[in-house]
Amino acid sequence: MTNIQHVQVDLSTALGKLQLPAPVLTASGCAGYGRELDSYFDITSIGAIVTKSIMMEPRSGRATPRMAETPSGMINSIGLQGSGIESFIEHDLAWLRKRGARTIVSIAGNNVLEFGRLARRLRGVEGVAGLEINISCPNVANRGLVFACNPGSAAEVVAEVRKHAQPGLPLLAKLSPDVTDIVEIAHSVIDAGADGLAMINTLLGMVIDPVTLRPQLGGRTGGLSGPAIRPVAVRAVYQVHAALPQVPILGMGGIRSGRDALEFLAAGASAVSVGTAIFNDPSAPLRIQNELRDELASRGFSRLRDVIGIAHQA
Amino acid sequence: MTNIQHVQVDLSTALGKLQLPAPVLTASGCAGYGRELDSYFDITSIGAIVTKSIMMEPRSGRATPRMAETPSGMINSIGLQGSGIESFIEHDLAWLRKRGARTIVSIAGNNVLEFGRLARRLRGVEGVAGLEINISCPNVANRGLVFACNPGSAAEVVAEVRKHAQPGLPLLAKLSPDVTDIVEIAHSVIDAGADGLAMINTLLGMVIDPVTLRPQLGGRTGGLSGPAIRPVAVRAVYQVHAALPQVPILGMGGIRSGRDALEFLAAGASAVSVGTAIFNDPSAPLRIQNELRDELASRGFSRLRDVIGIAHQA
Amino acid sequence: MTQFRARLAGNRAVGEYRHLVFVTSADIGMVKPGHFAAVAVGGPDSAMLLRRAFSIHRVSSKANVGTTIELIVSAKGAGTRWLTSQHEGVLVDMVAPLGKPFQLPKERVPCVLVAGGYGAAPMITLAEELRSRGCRVDVVLGASTESKLYGVLDLKRISDSIVITTDDGSLGVRGRVSDVLPEVMQRADSAVVYACGPMGMLQAVSLVAASTGAIAQCAVEESMACGVGVCMTCVLPVIGDDGRTRMVRACTEGPVFRGDRVRWDAIGSVPADAVGAPPAGGH
Amino acid sequence: MTQFRARLAGNRAVGEYRHLVFVTSADIGMVKPGHFAAVAVGGPDSAMLLRRAFSIHRVSSKANVGTTIELIVSAKGAGTRWLTSQHEGVLVDMVAPLGKPFQLPKERVPCVLVAGGYGAAPMITLAEELRSRGCRVDVVLGASTESKLYGVLDLKRISDSIVITTDDGSLGVRGRVSDVLPEVMQRADSAVVYACGPMGMLQAVSLVAASTGAIAQCAVEESMACGVGVCMTCVLPVIGDDGRTRMVRACTEGPVFRGDRVRWDAIGSVPADAVGAPPAGGH
């Protein structure tokens, strides 16, 4: 970060109706419910906390080992561990609200109806700025359960959530990259009522343990994340923004620096989430937000909004 | 590589009818036609050279820049540059034959018929140990042209090649990971007459240039390769071997060490190709083959064949 | 827990381990035996993203010098190989202190410290702490072989008794710590067992403690991605105050757990009676 | 071309560059001015896979010491930052010599050497070589600013004349090498121009040479993934002996090309008349 003119940069942005004072969010499952990270940076200073995906019931998650480090990335098979929506509202959301952090609640269901029930349960609950609909977690044992891999079932979930959610509440559908045509999925969830897209979730991967010569993770396969997948994520954001330029995108996948974040904005994201990089550096979201401001300033941009989608201009 | 008992390890393997004295091959497009690498290691000592994909006509490839380094990987958009099948047979294949290297010719066509013409042209040509059918190059401008993303067109290409190729010539169909269900594609190309599978090709990716804020590659998108993608490749090999245990697989994607090669064998590959690692280390194929032998020996295996698919055993 | 940069100020071999000394000007707050540090490895262009966790061996503060943090590191995989091969002067990013430390007895009860290999790293300050409270301290140290023992001299100096075991008999009794522990505990009438080492050892120690009615305080070593409580990779099945088993995080609710609360047999699985356990077939 | 390990034996600043000295016991064969080396960067756990290419500045062999290879490196991105921050004693993996070197005139003709920034790295040995053949050697050195000039004193010593340009006028003439080149060439009656520097400079130099009928030998700098001829990333449009344009590899058929053979305007594209050029719309 050399010779930055200290111009003011307006970092505010929006994901559709959801106004955000700042563009960096946490990625679901990589920041818990915000509380632990508040020791490392002021969590109200970033765009929002996206919670670990919440399910109806408490859930133990998968057996360990749940992770393996991979070149410039990691794979995980957490299996959506959590204490369920009631405990979340009572303890975690209450804390976030009191703390004054903007909160996007990620929800995940075992079936379409459960997604609807989650949305209904959160109706009228204070402190929910929006929902991220996790239709794309690859850790669910039956690959048939990956809603995001099929335009029909992806749309069904989104329609069900729309039906039950607080009217007007911003809904982001979270897409999986493990599909032949991500633009098709994007179209279907937008048509079904999503206000925007969160992309990408992890890529399905596997590591074989060099000692046992068996899959290393308790869940056998896991989700690949981190800088390793960044080019796939940037490509996905670029393709979807090209096809649906009006649809707001929360971009993520391997963001580790302000420069990485800038790639996603240029490709068409309106805001970004930081995931795996938090494990490397618990203050990464705010650091990246500051670096992004400097990157913009050094290029003479005074408003973040001016850079969104700029890679599509000739 | 500590305490290796110097047991003899039988490294021979087979891809269906294609017997190979050694398990490490080069990946198409990462070893030219073998000649340059012969300065760094004896190219007859590895399993085989898989050539850069050959097309009917000379082809300039894409504009530069054609590559960008990415975390633990790279993306490329070469665009299948080459001098066409006639020049290949006359110069490159002739050299390989004279040199005594086993050669698998990778072929790529702009349409189904062209694949057939290539197979026919290679009929009876000496020095062709097998064909790798590149139905999965993501660099072709029109994403509709990626045969490997559709079970129907993938099968069509393979059937056409089978029809025209030297009877009995081993045919490997090279699969793309950029699909919702790689097992479905594997089934379709095997049903269409492929003897085995080569997997995986690169993942479609993009890098935005930090200075221009435009896609960095001349071809905008490119193929992501290298250790970054290894977990995706191992997962794909594992899934396909689970579904089609009798089908031989040539595994690849991010192999950089003997230990990486072992992961692929355990997941179900019968042999492996080394691609991007060659750019890091031009003697990588032989080094990895030697490391693999040591890894097997240190685990008490005396035959490589005994480790193929072992990750699927309980 | 503070995130800070620390400068490597010392790196010397101790048996098969490296004794690393870091110095920082940051105020890292109160560090207790059993706390750990999470260290970023490999530098800015490294392919290794995840932090490595190490028990804090010792911390001291000096005016003008700053805070000194000592770790005992075994070069096992790529990250620890990198860390142990760094030269003095290198800056690393560290988060510390992390986790819940060993709980100290309120009374002057006899305590026994059991450690396997580099598990002895936190035991020397723990022994000092216990002795300063007037507790009797007995020590059982084990390792596969002599060069993998750590802290023998320091612990000899500070303890009331010490027994050493090695798998190969290269020093002390041939065998495992759990072979000699019952006798040590009987002799010393130990009320608390503090243990740090591999899971198998902790399980065996917990069993011995249970059979004598002693309390076991076990520092576990679970594979950790973040070390700070946000990733949920480091869980193990632990019985709560309500008697129910939950998958709890070793990095925030541990690494020290009461031995009778950990479902040792179930580590690496999710017990069917755990809260939110999957129906047959898994999530 | 040989692949070998070399030990860093010297690393000092020269203006904004680092002068790196490597030593190897390998026999790397004959090295000529214009040859380059491809160096692996970042160590075994690095996220950087691709080699970095550098002109070989100088090579010498001494019994007992081995072969010494000198590079002049500008710390630009992550890989060169890593390389230039290494300490003496570090081992790096190198492949050298690579590429086609500068072609030397068979006769004693006056030659002019034109270099931009670290493009001067291969020019000193080239000047020596030309002088030893009895050629007149004139030099034009340019850079954006004084600290980015390399080799001024060495080239002053060895050449018949030297003109320096900087964009900011901090040393020599304010301006670009191509501003002063015509005059230098006229004065010296140069028959061959040797050039190494950014593409824009090479194009300008080639134009000047063409206008005087001199031969231009230009060392290009194309982005390279492998350096050894197997990846096809480093291509540029070059006119062959048959008059047809092909996308040729800078690493094996270059990096030195005749200036009148390179389609400078078309770099970064595939000219429509190139062999195998895509039909409108692209491949």
Ligand SMILES: Cc1cc2nc3c(=O)[nH]c(=O)nc-3n(C[C@H](O)[C@H](O)[C@H](O)COP(=O)(O)OP(=O)(O)OC[C@H]3O[C@@H](n4cnc5c(N)ncnc54)[C@H](O)[C@@H]3O)c2cc1C
């Ligand atoms: C609370 C705690 C205290 C520890 N104290 C010490 C100590 O004092 N001295 C010491 O030498 N080691 C200690 N360890 C173990 C140390 O963390 C691992 O040996 C180290 O992380 C392995 O990293 P690597 O790069 O060598 O291996 P790799 O195999 O490259 O590690 C890959 C990934 O797995 C994780 N991992 C692998 N093994 C372990 C493990 N056993 N525990 C936790 N994470 C692991 C790493 O953090 C990394 O993310 C402790 C672990 C924990 C959890």
Ligand SMILES: Cc1cc2nc3c(=O)[nH]c(=O)nc-3n(C[C@H](O)[C@H](O)[C@H](O)COP(=O)(O)OP(=O)(O)OC[C@H]3O[C@@H](n4cnc5c(N)ncnc54)[C@H](O)[C@@H]3O)c2cc1C
């Ligand atoms: C024949 C040749 C001779 C060269 N001689 C010298 C020299 O003497 N001194 C010197 O300082 N530099 C020289 N360069 C340029 C040098 O290779 C690049 O500056 C360097 O590769 C950039 O690496 P990085 O890690 O700093 O940048 P990064 O941006 O991290 O590099 C990323 C990738 O792009 C490639 N790349 C980026 N820029 C270039 C470039 N300009 N040329 C080739 N590859 C590039 C790198 O090799 C790497 O694979 C030469 C290049 C070539 C082709």
Ligand SMILES: Cc1cc2nc3c(=O)[nH]c(=O)nc-3n(C[C@H](O)[C@H](O)[C@H](O)COP(=O)(O)O)c2cc1C
């Ligand atoms: C440990 C871990 C847990 C995750 N849990 C969730 C989750 O509960 N819900 C979800 O939608 N995505 C989850 N993700 C995916 C991330 O939100 C993100 O989409 C992905 O990791 C890519 O971003 P990154 O490379 O910055 O991590 C998880 C990722 C990791 C690494």
Ligand SMILES: Cc1cc2nc3c(=O)[nH]c(=O)nc-3n(C[C@H](O)[C@H](O)[C@H](O)COP(=O)(O)O)c2cc1C
């Ligand atoms: C520069 C480059 C060129 C490639 N060209 C081809 C090709 O012509 N045909 C093909 O089937 N695959 C091609 N590939 C894909 C590789 O053969 C291989 O499938 C992929 O790179 C994954 O392996 P790796 O990670 O070991 O490189 C190319 C890959 C690279 C990096």
Ligand code: FES
């Ligand atoms: S290591 Fe991340 S939650 Fe414990």
Ligand code: FES
């Ligand atoms: S750099 Fe690979 S072919 Fe030239």
